[in-house]
Ligand SMILES: Cc1ncc(COP(=O)(O)O)c(C=O)c1O
């Protein structure tokens with residue numbers, strides 16, 4: 026068995042299947058450098074598990090969307106990964122920001138992100154979410170249910186008017202796992218077009234003078250590699266826009282098609298190319314609007330994973346190696362507490378030894394976490410050097426999205442730090458959660 030040769034791919038044009046940041050370079054020691062910094066050195070300096078995020082890769086990926094869709098609003102979906110630095114990078118790259126809680130909103134405000142460029146989402150916005158959104162003056166609030174319409178209008182300060190979008194369900198099944206398919210009826214988000222619920226909500230919003238309906242929103246799901254679902258969404262949403270114009274005499278300046286753009290976790294995984302998306306989706310939008318005699322609304326897209334995911338690398342140290350039941354298990358010092366995705370969606374990752382060169386023949390191994398569940402598996406039957414041993418450092422690419430942001434303190438293992446790398450320098454963005462942090466929350470007896 027041979028080791029994967031993909032670790033040191035040349036700079037990529039955001040097509041194909043890039044697994045590692047474009048800055049990744051092999052070092053003679055068997056190590057890899059990302060953003061000009063050795064991963065093994067980062068593991069020693071910041072401990073493990075640790076998350077490394079390549080600032081240049083984030084910026085390039087933000088620019089790839091800006092370049093593909095120069096006239097559109099690109100709103101980074103902060104749920105993928107958020108920190109003050111990340112907020113600053115996307116702000117400097119000219120993106121808007123999609124948030125879905127008072128926590129994400131407060132961090133954006135603290136970082137000085139322009140409130141006007143913030144979009145607030147949520148199927149169950151708390152009073153604190155809405156209070157903060159109105160106090161800070163967010164640009165748009167996405168209404169997700171009928172009950173929210175009157176309650177939001179009632180909370181508006183006298184004389185104020187809030188721009189809102191309505192999240193609709195087009196009835197399109199897309200996405201890598203049933204838990205993340207949000208374009209279909211029968212799940213909790215949005216209001217279905219079929220059956221007239223979306224149209225009824227539009228009529229109600231139009232009846233609220235304190236709400237300004239600027240357009241429709243839909244988000245189909247996650248890890249969508251094909252363009253077909255987005256093209257179908259355009260057709261369905263523009264048909265609804267035509268119906269709304271005919272029945273209510275209104276046209277809207279915006280259309281938000283959400284995110285969900287696929288990245289590669291393993292060699293050969295299909296990825297979504299922003300340039301192809303732009304051509305197909307804007308082409309279809311122009312065509313459909315012309316067909317119905319509608320003005321072409323300004324497009325918003327909400328990439329999260331596509332921007333943050335491939336910019337991140339997770340570092341773990343091997344704690345134990347065990348051969349049992351005909352399999353070799355390599356257990357690392359993190360797992361489902363810093364990355365619940367394998368347990369939630371059955372996702373499997375790519376893993377590579379860094380920090381030393383090994384000439385041992387590769388053997389198949391299953392890389393598992395340290396948590397108290399047999400489902401705590403990061404990678405299954407992957408080739409790793411046969412002499413892998415405790416103390417070795419393993420690196421996992423495509424780790425920048427929905428890992429740190431979904432991390433928990435399961436088994437009271439503290440959440441990992443996040444370290445930014447750029448031009449040969451590393452700096453801590455988010456510190457490790459210490460045992461003292463965890464103990465200090467326990468205030469009763
Ligand atoms: C409303 C909305 N927009 C954007 C996103 C970002 O999705 P992704 O990170 O898959 O691009 C999500 C999460 O799936 C979402 O719920």
Ligand SMILES: N[C@@H](CCCC[NH3+])C(=O)O
Nearest residue numbers: 104205247366426427431
């Ligand atoms: N958290 C998911 C996707 C859902 C994103 C939020 N709508 C993932 O890790 O893939």
